[in-house]
Amino acid sequence: MITTSWTKEQVQELINREELAYQEIDLPYGLSTGGRDRRQTSERIFADSIKGKSVLDIGCFLGYFCHEAVRCQAGRVVGIDIDEDRLRQARLVADCVGMAKDIEFKLLDIETNDLAEHFDVILMLNVLHHLRNPISVLDKVITHTKERLILEVASPASLRPKKLLKSMGTWWWTRRKLEKLPLVLIGRNGAVSNNEQKFFFTPLAMTNLLMEQRGPFARLEIDSSNFKNRYIAIAWKRQVGRLVIIGGVTSSGKTTFIDNLKNGELAEIASQIGVDIKDNWTYTDAANIKAIKDQRIENAIFHYDILRAFGGDARYYSQEQGIEVLDSAAVRKVITIWCDPKILCQRQQLKLRKDAQHWRQRRVRSVLGLYQNEKRLAQQYQKWIDYCRQKGTQLFFVDCTSRPRLMPHSEWDQKIKDLLS
16 A cells, blocks of 8 residues: 555646656556566565665666665665656655655766765666676676675677677577677667667676676576566675685795694684684685685685785786685784795795696796795785785784794884895
């Protein structure tokens, strides 16, 4: 039952005056805006509770999904759109159904403006294919998502791209095969015709983009949509309560330190850094965290080689997917392992003698060259510590040259200064 201050005549006049037939929204007195029935999509994307959560709908149009979020008891609902007149209509419809105070509608171009805040759940339904830079926008939205990112996506199997592929002489069986590949179809004539649909992602392309090329998601659910042969993607962000990163350069003693910590042999250090091994800790690293499908991890000890991206494409830690777990944690501590450079060199030289694999030797020689150049090594440490400070982590330093011991910050600073001199 819709509670409203509007008369039936006012509602009917709204329908007659405004062009509202896009999303079918129920209005008072058994009337509606007309348009497509989106209930199936609503039921799917809100199947998991959003009670008390903040919800942002990007490209909200008339606000249908904002209304549904309110009905699902969301704590706060915001709808944004690039079209000011469309937002005017959305506000009228919200007022008509008694939701004017429940939904905030804002004018914002997601491509050219940043989001000022974070939301538990972000909806971006049928938006990506209209954007000029969809991946850039997707990265922006991921950063501002706290729990769930929900997309409805046009794929090459959607009506318009199917026509495009057909016009290019693509056989039907080829078109069906394309849908099973990780492809992005790029539309044509965007600047000279009325075709505003530009990018079409296959489900596998979206899976690779969110789960392989990006690090913050624990799982991804993909279902078909009854809207224009599109699909729904629901990405659940990984959430870590307490994260302790054991970081250090290659062969500095990280694994041994973690093993000794687990076995209770470093009780004094554990107490000093605030780690109670009796708690239930998940032990993982950059290569294996994707195998953990649980969205919530209460306590995690994370093994991280700060040279993981050394010599690769990710030249900055801000570009390194393996360390994105930092953004998922509420409490973040980083223990950086120190080991004397001479010992680091000895360990790499031993690897060269033991490992005959050519491709491995190339990596070992590269790391050895870094260790032999103490100034470069010190600069690598500085980059790592600067990154950790930017992320607001609590920093600790442990010397593992012999028996592990906690180092004061002043001693660490002196060791770096000595390497630079």
